[in-house]
Amino acid sequence: MIKNIDNKILNSLKKELNRQQTHIELIASENYVSKAVLELNGSILTNKYAEGYPSKRYYGGCEFIDEIESYGIELAKKLFNAEHANIQPHSGSQANEAAYKALLEPGDKVLSMSLDAGGHLTHGYHINFSGQLYNFIFYKVNPKTEEIDFEEIERLAFEHKPKLILAGASSYTKIINFKKFREIADKIGAFFMVDMAHIAGLVAGGVHPNPVLYADIVTTTTHKTLRGSRGGMILSKKEYAKKIDAVVFPGVQGGPLENQIGGKVQALSEALTQDFKDYAKQVILNAKALANSLKNKGFRLIANGTENHTVIVEVKDSIGLTGKQAETILETVGIIVNKNMIPFDKEKPVNASGIRLGSPAMTTRGFKEDEFIKVADIIQSALNNHAEDNLSKLRNEVIELCKKFPIYDYIKY
Numbered sequence: 001m002i003k004n005i006d007n008k009i010l011n012s013l014k015k016e017l018n019r020q021q022t023h024i025e026l027i028a029s030e031n032y033v034s035k036a037v038l039e040l041n042g043s044i045l046t047n048k049y050a051e052g053y054p055s056k057r058y059y060g061g062c063e064f065i066d067e068i069e070s071y072g073i074e075l076a077k078k079l080f081n082a083e084h085a086n087i088q089p090h091s092g093s094q095a096n097e098a099a100y101k102a103l104l105e106p107g108d109k110v111l112s113m114s115l116d117a118g119g120h121l122t123h124g125y126h127i128n129f130s131g132q133l134y135n136f137i138f139y140k141v142n143p144k145t146e147e148i149d150f151e152e153i154e155r156l157a158f159e160h161k162p163k164l165i166l167a168g169a170s171s172y173t174k175i176i177n178f179k180k181f182r183e184i185a186d187k188i189g190a191f192f193m194v195d196m197a198h199i200a201g202l203v204a205g206g207v208h209p210n211p212v213l214y215a216d217i218v219t220t221t222t223h224k225t226l227r228g229s230r231g232g233m234i235l236s237k238k239e240y241a242k243k244i245d246a247v248v249f250p251g252v253q254g255g256p257l258e259n260q261i262g263g264k265v266q267a268l269s270e271a272l273t274q275d276f277k278d279y280a281k282q283v284i285l286n287a288k289a290l291a292n293s294l295k296n297k298g299f300r301l302i303a304n305g306t307e308n309h310t311v312i313v314e315v316k317d318s319i320g321l322t323g324k325q326a327e328t329i330l331e332t333v334g335i336i337v338n339k340n341m342i343p344f345d346k347e348k349p350v351n352a353s354g355i356r357l358g359s360p361a362m363t364t365r366g367f368k369e370d371e372f373i374k375v376a377d378i379i380q381s382a383l384n385n386h387a388e389d390n391l392s393k394l395r396n397e398v399i400e401l402c403k404k405f406p407i408y409d410y411i412k413y
């Protein structure tokens with residue numbers, strides 16, 4: 001189908017396609033994009049330079065690029081009920097970089113969730129630009145419930161008077177109460193920002209409260225539950241519109257990736273359909289089926305379960321494996337997960353005490369509750385009996401299950 005691809009690349013591409021087809025993908029931040037999104041990502045839109053914004057470009061020949069980007073901005077505003085949308089950020093990290101730049105001066109204080117409690121590197125981790133440029137203070141979770149503790153947040157807010165309070169996480173399994181965050185921010189006169197990278201698709205599908213209604217600025221990725229191109233997006237109140245646009249370009253970026261933007265716009269269009277609403281509902285039903293099944297088998301789940309697309313399983317104290325070891329064992333049977341810190345983790349991040357599982361990708365593939373219960377069976381069997389014959393039997397079960405839910409079978413490299 002594709003001619004002239006360098007042989008080395010083509011070889012790896014074929015193997016990667018086969019890997020995606022024959023593995024159960026449980027990485028909570030991954031998904032399978034539609035044929036249309038995939039096509040747009042590899043389209044001729046990649047050839048165009050379009051620094052600036054629709055009808056205010058620094059290059060000629062942008063009239064059709066303008067049509068796509070303007071349409072995308074309208075769709076994003078409609079989908080999330082936002083006053084302003086910028087769909088140019090190259091990634092979630094760059095969306096956050098721009099949002100901070102719009103609200104803060106270097107050295108300003110920010111209150112955010114710590115990495116081990118579920119936060120993201122760009123929420124102030126010391127080796128990330130965020131932690132180096134700004135002065136982050138962290139909230140954790142309640143040690144008993146392992147859920148967000150608003151008393152702690154309010155106490156830290158009054159003690160440190162941050163200029164910005166940040167909500168949003170990479171590994172948090174419960175519904176986030178944005179209204180309560182807003183109330184605390186208002187008490188101390190702080191900005192309130194939400195990074196909804198993980199849950200944007202759930203918000204779009206109407207199965208998670210919408211942070212746009214409460215936050216000054218909302219950042220997101222477009223490739224996780226939202227199921228679009230890899231990239232970022234910023235939604236905000238009208239009063240921040242000019243500032244946001246200026247910090248994205250020319251503040252932190254140059255030419256927008258129009259092929260990626262094409263795929264983002266397609267995903268936004270798909271997210272407005274009933275099919276996508278049904279998808280978002282099923283993502284949560286599937287995560288709950290997986291969580292309940294693992295719980296019944298005796299696994300300890302962080303925060304005792306899930307209300308979204310993510311399940312975090314404690315493996316160190318309960319079954320004597322580090323997150324890293326569990327990740328490796330599961331990979332040999334064809335189940336892809338990632339090791340993950342748990343709240344108050346005593347292990348280093350490279351080992352970690354937990355694994356993070358997510359339902360978005362396999363839900364796209366067509367898995368329902370029954371398949372996720374089967375996945376829980378395989379996980380339990382693999383982690384309890386890593387003898388080679390058991391693992392190879394489980395590997396075959398995974399391959400059979402994947403065959404029943406084909407992806408990209410029209411692609412012939």
Ligand SMILES: *Cc1c(COP(=O)(O)O)cnc(C)c1O
Pocket residue numbers: 029090091092093094096119120122168169170195196197198221231232
């Ligand atoms: C994934 C994620 C990001 C970063 O997105 P990239 O596109 O990988 O840079 C930012 N914030 C949160 C909460 C995330 O989960």
